[in-house]
Amino acid sequence: MKRFIYLMCIVFLFPMVSCKKFLDTSPLDFKSPENYFSTESELNTALVGVYNRLEDERMYRRGLFTYLAISDEFFYRNVSTSSLFVLDFDAAQVDIGRFWEACYQGIDRANAILENIQKPVMDEQKRGVIKGETLFLRAYFYFLLVDNYGGVPLKLTSTKNPTDKPLKRATVKEVYDQILQDMSAAYALVQDLKKDPADQSDQGLIYSERVTKSAIAGILAKVCLTMAGEPLKDQSKNAEALKWSDLVIGSGRHMLNPDYKQIFINAAKDVYDTKECIWEIGFYGNNTGSFQQGGTLGITNGIASTDVNDPGYATGTINATARMYNLYDATDVRRDWCIAPFKYVTTNNKTTTVAWTTAQLYDRNIGKWRRQYETVVPKAIDFNSVNFPALRYADVLLMYAEAANEVNGGPTPTAELYLNQVKRRGHNKPVGTPDPAIDVARGLSKGKFLEELQNERAREFAFEGMRQHDLKRWGLYVSKMNSLAVEINANAPSTWKYAASAGKNTTDRNLLFPIPNSELVLNPNIGVNNQNPGW
Structure with a gap:
């Protein structure tokens, strides 16, 4: 059971937003900060409110792995113009503004906790855990x-x-410096994940919806790799990424699930896989009752189905690109799991599967999250309880390999080993057994190893909201999107050529979202003259 998320049932009532327009009307019934935060329970309830912002529609309920993460992995069906889905929008686009607001709501809630963290009389270690999680968030x-x-x-x-x-506006470096300061402080305060899930003592966590030392170290590795890339290009941060990823690996608390597809079947079944899934954004229920905290994995980005019960309703709004399909070789089991090799057909209330032909590459939906495995019933049309994997162990292994390649001017044996472990698992092979047919060639140059790693990240984390982020930090986003459009125009069937729209529309301005118009109006210290380039 998702124990932590049950706390969402507790009403969290104190000022929650950071933009002035949301504070113009006073709530009729709430505890003010002066009267709140008086007990450990109230601090924990407030902390739930910070986590809650990660479950917003524009966050991990949908936006951060679909319409806010447009890349060369996928395209939206039947959309070609005037839409965020094809990067045809402006600074007034509502989802861009709501994403900004949700982030600052989370920040404001965290600030309120940090300002009142000393109020309750409570165990100091537990106080420190709450503070650490809040700083990290x-x-x-x-x-x-x-x-x-x-x-x-x-x-x-x-x-x-x-x-x-x-x-x-602070500078990019100033923001990152604050991130490193907060996350580093948080690492010293939060709990470890239990090595033995059967241990029911209070020491450590047995589920992954609350951040642990492993989660913070893994995200710190991601932050440092991002700082080492575009736009900061602070190469010194590669060594820090290596350090943080090595802490996760060396903890002995994590390992690759030997069956790739089982990661996502477990998620559908509400089964925690804490060795592979280090941090998950938690969702609960199907939004049919008074407590509405459902997610959407496998619905918009699932295999289209009109059958609500078996396998479960999905709009199938998003298709994989042929480029994404062709990144896999024929023996890579991830290909036909991530990209559905079939469609559902319902006739006379009976749903069956019909395989796509080899020519139907652009017809294929995302198959990573399959509603047929969900255990929360009755199934709802628009929501489910599937958690989003914000950090997986495979990511940590590949971040270590990338950082080691940069720090040492080429791959080390350990970097090669970690990359190969992920590749072997992707081919359904034992991760600890060398396989010359699968393993990366020994002694590659720094550039060739990076290219191998970049392709492996695309295969491993397909449709998990990472591709756009990775391409941008590598300085490849615009060129990859533009070349995607060329490929689609040259090779796609005529009925699918509109899939090139996002790639055609991509320019340097798409390296950042615009500062929302609503914020420019409210904040004269930003102003229209300080808008991001191209907007």
Whole structure:
């Protein structure tokens, strides 16, 4: 059972937002910060409210792995113009504004906890855990902001009054420095994941919806690799990424699930896989009752089906690109799991599968999250309880390999080993047994090894919201999107050529989202003259 997310049932009532327009109306019934945070329970309830912002529609309920993460992996069916789905939008686009707002709501909630963390009389270790998780979450919201908008206002105190003086944009480096400071402090405070899930003591965590030391170290590795790439290009951060990823690997608490598809079957069944899935964004139920905290994995980005019960309804709005399909070789089991090799056909209330032909590459839906395995019933049309995998152990292994390649001017034997472990698992082979037919060639140059690793990240994390982020930090996003359009125009059947639309529309301006128009109006210290380039 998803124990942590049950806390969502507790009403969390204190000022929750950072933008003035949301503070113009006072709530009729809430505990003010002066009267709240008086007990350990109230601190924990407030912490749930910070986690809650990660479950917003524009966050991990949908946006961050679909329409806010447009890349060369997928395209939206039947959309060619005037849409965020094909990168044809402006700074007034509502989802861009709501994403910004959700991040700052999370930051404001975190700031309120940090300002009141000393109020309750409670165990100091437990106080430290709450503080550590809060610091990490505040930093993570800033990571999402700086990664997508560039320099943003650095707000480190909670909103007290709608007339608070608006803040100027901090530089990208200043935001990252704050992220590193908060996450590093958090690492020392939070709990470890239990090595033995059967241990029911209070020491350590047995589920992955709350951040652990492994989660923080893994995300710190991701932050450092991002800083080492575009736009900062701080090469010194590769060594730090190596350090943080090595801490996760050396902890002995994690390992690759030997069966790739089982990771996602477990997620559908609400089974925790804490060795592989280090941090998950938790969802609960199917939004049919009063407590509505459902997710959407496998619905928009699933295999189209009109059968609500078996296998489960899915719009199948998103298709994989032929480029993504062709990245896999024929023996890679991830290909036909991530990209469905069949469609559902329902006739006379009976649903069967019909295989796609080899020519039907652009017809294929995403198959990574399959509703047929869901155990929460009755199944709902629009929501389910499947958690989103924010950090997997495979990611840590590949981040180590990438950082080691950069630090040493080429791959080390350990970097090769970790890359090969992921490749072997992807081919349904024992991860500890060398396989010359699968393993990366020994002694590749730095550039060739990076290319191998970049392709492996695409295969391993297909449709998990990472591809756009990776391409941008590698400085490849615009060229990859533009070349995708050329490929589709040259090779796709005429009925699918519109799939090139996003690639055609991609320019340097798409390296960042625009600062939302609503924020430019409200904050004169940003102003229209300080909009991101091209917007």
